[in-house]
Amino acid sequence: MSGFRSMHPSVAVVYYAGLLLFTLLLFHPVFLLTEIAALLGLMLLQGQGRRIAGSLAFCLIVAVPAALLNPLFSHRGAVILFYFMDQPITLEAVLYGLMMMVVLISVFVIFLSYNYTVTPDKFMYLFASTAPKSALITLMTLRFVPLFQRRLRRIALIQGARGVSVREGSLRSRMSDGMTLLKTLLTWSLEEALQTADSMKARGYGIRRRTSYAVYRLDRRDIRVLAGLGAGALGTLWGWFQGYGMLMLYPRLKPPVFTWQEAAMYAAFCLFAALPLWVEGKEKWLWRSSARKSLPSAIQGKKGLHWTGYRSQ
Amino acid sequence: MAKIRFPVLIALGLFIGALALSSALKDRHYLLLSLVLLCAALLPLFLRLERRKLEPRELVLLAVLAALAAVSRIPFAALPSVKPVSAIVILSAYVFGAEAGFLIGAVAALVSNLYFGQGPWTPWQMFAWGMVGLTAGWLRNTRWMRTRPGLLLFGFIWGFLFGWIMNIWHLIGLPDAFSWGLIATVYAASFYFDLAHALSNVVFLSILAGGWIKVLERFRKKYGLLR
Known part of the structure; x- marks a missing residue:
């Protein structure tokens, strides 16, 4: 792992929790689009383009209705665009619906990136001491899902040799065959899982507080990035308390004026949202320039090699 | 760290709850408040699991x-x-x-x-x-x-x-x-x-x-x- 993924788990959690909070608090297209752009940039740098494309459709299915429903039912606002079935469609309501859609898409993208960055072992490291049982159940469930899918495929293969298959026959026989497969999966998995549990118990699970071996160390780079995130978050929150970062749509759309206070808040927000992108990009850039023969000094002459991170070397 | 963890978590939860409330009252923006209330509804049963x-x-x-x-x-x-x-x-x-x-x-x-x-x-x-x-x-x-x-x-x-x-x-x-x-x-x-x-x-x-x-x-x- 390299770049943002190689950093301490607490950095990632502060980043994603902060982004989620700001997404739900701030109601301003510039802020939300900046956030989406920063996250997509981060994922593209991490080589996750295909994942984004794969889950886009589902995201839109959920998000688009919000944009459509709002103008049909909210008629507040001063600028009437046109009449639809004798109902005025106002510019403000259309914009509000679009904003809601952007909020939903940003939450979706936050979790997409979160799932890639915060791997289960990091999750366990963070939550095992606060909520050990909930974290363990969640993690075991996570681990069982691909296992059970594989098992179900094996069961289907073997039962297929006996003629028990969900692909052929009448609907009734297919259903009862499907039930046979699921019941086999249930008994098999339960037997196996209880054995796992017994071996956990034999090794002393639950006797004392759970201890864990952690490979994570909060180094200077992590602290520096955490400080940056903290400064950005404080700046953004300050701006929010002053009433900036909110797009006033009702009762009428106010033309957005960018005062210097709002610009300062936006700068703080950019610092917060784009810091991981910077970490990732810098590492990529260092790696590429170190691979180039003509610039051997690009990396060797640099003091403070820790920026590349000892884990990624 | 272990000693101050729960006070810190509680303080953080209260802070986010206050933010959500003011966001709902000030801006009529209810997303955060609804999520905070839902998490509060889920919390007791997960706490019971931890205690049991x-x-x-x-x-x-x-x-x-x-x-x-x-x-x-x-x-x-x-x-x-x-x-x-x-x-x-x-x-x-x-x-x-x-x-x-x-x-x-x-x-x-x-x-x-x-x-x-x-x-x-x-x-x-x-x-x-x-x-x-x-x-x-x-x-x-x-x-x-x-x-x-x-x-x-x-x-x-x-x-x-x-x-x-x-x-x-x-x-x-x-x-x-x-x-x-x-x-x-x-x-x-x-x-x-x-x-x-x-x-x-x-x-x-x-x-x-x-x-x-x-x-x-x-x-x-x-x-x-x-x-």
Whole structure:
């Protein structure tokens, strides 16, 4: 792992929790689009383009209705665009619906990136001491899902040799065959899982507080990035308390004026949202320039090699 | 660190709660407040789980059932609202009780959304499926649930209730459009999806009930789980 993924788990959690909070608090297209752009940039740098494309459709299915429903039912606002079935469609309501859609898409993208960055072992490291049982159940469930899918495929293969298959026959026989497969999966998995549990118990699970071996160390780079995130978050929150970062749509759309206070808040927000992108990009850039023969000094002459991170070397 | 962890967490929770409240009052922006309230609703049962003394066998059993519910959602991904999750949660709660049912439902929602996409709807699904399990566990000893038609009817009703809970989530995002007209439209638009969910619950329950209840009861008796 390299770049943002190689950093301490607490950095990632502060980043994603902060982004989620700001997404739900701030109601301003510039802020939300900046956030989406920063996250997509981060994922593209991490080589996750295909994942984004794969889950886009589902995201839109959920998000688009919000944009459509709002103008049909909210008629507040001063600028009437046109009449639809004798109902005025106002510019403000259309914009509000679009904003809601952007909020939903940003939450979706936050979790997409979160799932890639915060791997289960990091999750366990963070939550095992606060909520050990909930974290363990969640993690075991996570681990069982691909296992059970594989098992179900094996069961289907073997039962297929006996003629028990969900692909052929009448609907009734297919259903009862499907039930046979699921019941086999249930008994098999339960037997196996209880054995796992017994071996956990034999090794002393639950006797004392759970201890864990952690490979994570909060180094200077992590602290520096955490400080940056903290400064950005404080700046953004300050701006929010002053009433900036909110797009006033009702009762009428106010033309957005960018005062210097709002610009300062936006700068703080950019610092917060784009810091991981910077970490990732810098590492990529260092790696590429170190691979180039003509610039051997690009990396060797640099003091403070820790920026590349000892884990990624 | 371990000593100050809980005070820090509580302070953080209060801070976010205050932010959510002021966001709702000042800007009429209810997303954060709704999520904070939902998390507050989910918290007590997870806290109870942490407090309870559980055997490793029982922990693993909960994970297995939650994973089965999550896996069962994947082959039906193409058909909206047709998911055996509710049926599996109801049957597990029927055998192992309300608390187990809640946990299985909530964890199954959380984990299966890793495959379907997380979003602001995840806590709502956790809540809805958790409630499916909780109510099934509460009512399991009534004469109504002991009969097969009663169990099927229970699944049918929850198919609609589940959709109605999820509709609240859609409505909260549009505070300005909030009117009886919008409510009627949203609930009418979801009717066929809810009906599909309710009917699929009945089908899955009628297929699974006999075999699964027998298997689960047997495991419960043999290993003395979650008594």
